[in-house]
Amino acid sequence: MKKSQIAVLIVLAVLYLVVLCGLGFAVYSTTTRTPDQPQAATLPTPSLTPSPPPTPTEETYNPVFEPGECPFDPPADVTVECGYVIVPEARAGDLDDTIRLAVAVYHSASDNPAPDPVIYLTGGPGGQDVAQSDYYYDKFAAQILNRDIIFFDQRGTGLSEPMLDCPEIKELYLQNQMHAIPASEREPRYTETLMACRDRLVSEGANLAAYTSTASAADVNDIAGALGYERLNLYGISYGTRLALTVMRDFPTLVRSAVLDSVLPVEARSYLEGDNTIEQALNVLFAGCAADPKCHAAYPDLETVFYELVEQLNSAPVTVEALSETRPYTTTVDGIEFKSAIVWGLYVSSLIPIVPQAIYDVRDGDYTMLGYTMSLPAWAYEDISLGMMASVNCHEQVFTITPEEIDASLAQSHQTASVGLNDVYGSGQELFSICEQWGAAPFDPLDDQPVVSDIPALIISGEYDPTTPPSYGQQAAANLSHSHMFEIPGQGHAPSVGEASECVLSIVAAFLDAPTGDPYRTCIANLESPQFVVPSESATGEEITFEPFVNQEYEIKGIVPSGWMDVGLSFYNRHTHPLDIVQIGMQTSLADKEEWLDWLSTQFQRVGLDGAPQFAGEREANGFIWTLYTAAYKGNPVDLALADADDTTMLVVLLSNNDEHAALYERVFVPVVDALLPLE
Known part of the structure; x- marks a missing residue:
């Protein structure tokens, strides 16, 4: 058994790559691909027939908005309306068994606001939104002036009720990082703790099979109806793009336009494709540094040094100092975890310029930057609803593939092997067993098919993104006949809220004003490649x-x-x-x-x-x-x-x-x- 082998399930595997704001969605696993190749195998040929929505149930209900206090201090001179939208937990079940979706609506200050608001769809899955909506509003408001902006906590997350969190797993993860759990006890402890969370949530009345992207898409439709909006503009980031695509599929007449930042196509099999996406990003890094005279001079043979360090640390792990939100701790780092830390650096745009230096620092025995990046997963736990993440990922990622496919994928891994899944659960069958025990919804063939649509879509990808690379954007664009795709140079995950956000949001604003026209793009030419840090x-x-x-x-x-x-x-x-x-x-x-x-x-x-x-x-x-x-x-x-x-x-x-x-x-x-x- 390997060191983390089991049960963190989606927890550890996905949270290796979750960003501090909860935007991330993990991807892992197998074959080698150069960074400029399209996603393997199969960009689907667009069909003339849009994706069919699911068959509606005969019973009906009326979603209700209940006003309430905002859980934050609204910005000055902005009218913000907060509360809950009440919807059924399972629309195919007892419609009187309801859940409460936390909502915050920032009303436009325009004298003549557009009738169709922007609704923001955060990532994860499991990220929270409402409590930190003022941060995102500050990002968006300067560009999105003439529309209301809706933020909501997806079912099972944030301030929505119930909130499917697993604090037991968060604490256990930190204990494991601090070496407080003997190696022989890790697997049973993770399994027991995850199932204890399941039992607690079920005893509190949660139906864990009711937490899927399809259910959340219906929530978006109900939120619009409860708030009195006839049409919406979707704005999804990372997993939020998968949710946006699901809304486009299931409720096409609701959607005026869609902004898809860091796209996760519905048909993407992240647990089989992750090593591809990671290797793409690493190759972009190595090529970018080699093309930069100062970076190349300071960090020659960066790729060789990196992979030699992976092997070296797998043989002789090092001890580093890290910091959780509550306390400092020491942890050992092997080659797998070192690789994960470097991927974190590519994920966060502001860290990309220091990644070559971080690699060489480790080579030279300086673990300061490594300790910082090793702290990020523990911080990310605090903002993620792990129960909701497990329900969604089991249903939409694990159950769409087979244990044999996972094992075959892991067996083919080469340079970027073991970044996540095979270090977590050991085999495909173990992962399936965990998901079945969890109680996630079974496989739905509709959740494994590309979304085909003629709804205007703006697709944004970061050049260095290791989890939702530009090839995923191309894959989604192939099936969206009225889409425009932009690859943002020098950026990692979620460029519209990253270092290049001013440029990207100006493109977003122009698209929202005229989604069927040719989007503004001039500012992209002014964006530079990363200015890699040369220490002296x-x-x-x-x-x-x-x-x-x-x-x-x-x-x-x-x-x-x-x-x-x-x-x-x-x-x-x-x-x-x-x-x-x-x-x-x-x-x-x-x-x-x-x-x-x-x-x-x-x-x-x-x-x-x-x-x-x-x-x-x-x-x-x-x-x-x-x-x-x-x-x-x-x-x-x-x-x-x-x-x-x-x-x-x-x-x-x-x-x-x-x-x-x-x-x-x-x-x-x-x-x-x-x-x-x-x-x-």
Whole structure:
């Protein structure tokens, strides 16, 4: 049995690749493909006949909207209506057995709003939406000005009732990462815990077979009816695109247009295709770095180094420090988990520029970035309804294939083998057994067929996306006769809410205004390939300028590097990328120098320095004698300067990388020390 072998089922397998906002949908498994090839086997030939909707039941019901308080502070000058839409849990069953779907409607401030709103369909499956809808509204509102925007928590998620969460699995996963579970106990513990969640949800009245994309598509139709809208514009991201396609199939007259960002086609067999999509993205990375002169010079033979590290770590795992939402922990990382961490970096657009450096850092024994990316799955658990995810993925992914197909797929795996499923459950039959025990809905042939439609659709794919690659966009577009597809350069998953969101959302807005026309696309030509981070470049290349700062709390004034981000407590981070550790801080305290040093040794960055600071000399500036010290934090250089000023002690701290330390010391630390003064 392998280390995580079993039961996390969709849980571990999918959450390797779930983004912090809950946008992700995992894909795994087999054969080799180059990044520019279309998705294997079979882009289906479009039919002249649209996909048939499911046969309706004879019984009827009326969905009802119940107004309620918003679970967030609505933005100023925006009218937001919150509440619940009441619908049957199983429309083919007892119609009096209902569930409550949490809804938030942001009304347009336009004097003449369009009658057809945008409804946002989040990913996962299992992601929540309403509680964080203000974040997405801020993203969308600047471009989508003349339409209401509807957010809702899909059945079984977020604030909808019931919420099919499995906190038992989340805690067990963290315990496993912290090595609190003996290897011999992992499989039975995961199985028992997952089934305990099932038993609890069933005892609370949940019908786990009623949570499918088809049921959620009917929810979208009912939400529109309950709120009084005759037509909708769908806006799906990741799994939300599969839901959007299902709505287009089942309720075509409801849909005016569809925006599909990071497409998951209904017929995609993610558990058989995942190694293909991952390898596509890795090949894009290796080619992108090789084509960039600075990246190629700094990280030569990136592909070779990467795969050698996978083999090396599988033979000799390393220990890294990670952080859950509640506490830090240490975990071991083997080649499979290292690969997953790198895929995370390609998934999140803002992390792509540092992925080559992260690979070389691991080669050189620096696991700082690796520890951060290993933290992401634990964080993602907090926003995902794992029970709903299990019901949907068992029904729509596992039951559409056979155990034999999974085993054959795993047997063919080569370079990207084992990224997910075969490290989780061991065999296809084990996965099927888990899904059957869970109680998911059985296979429905309609959920294995391409959606064919003439509804106008805008398809958006990220060049580096490892889970829903551009080939998936092409696959969906082949069956959507009035679709336009755009591949966004340099981006990973969900480009419309990523680093290129301003451009992508301008395309979305133009499409919504005229979905049957030729969409605006000019801004794509201005998007650049990733600006890969070369470690020493920012310290020795561009000129570092300074700007004055005053901090009334610490009663000091001086200079800080221009453009560095104020992160609070008079510390400034360079922030060239999300994991940039370089920062400078200036403070004062009533503590004397020895008390300062003792505190820093145990409390710096909440965990303390690697050891006691070492005396490094003195420096005179502006009439003050600064005592200089050197130290380290997680292996990275820390420079300290302390000076007495009347009844206080002034402090300057620089945290830097090893390869940039000398340059940043001279170009940042020394000028900041020389300029720091107490307020008069």
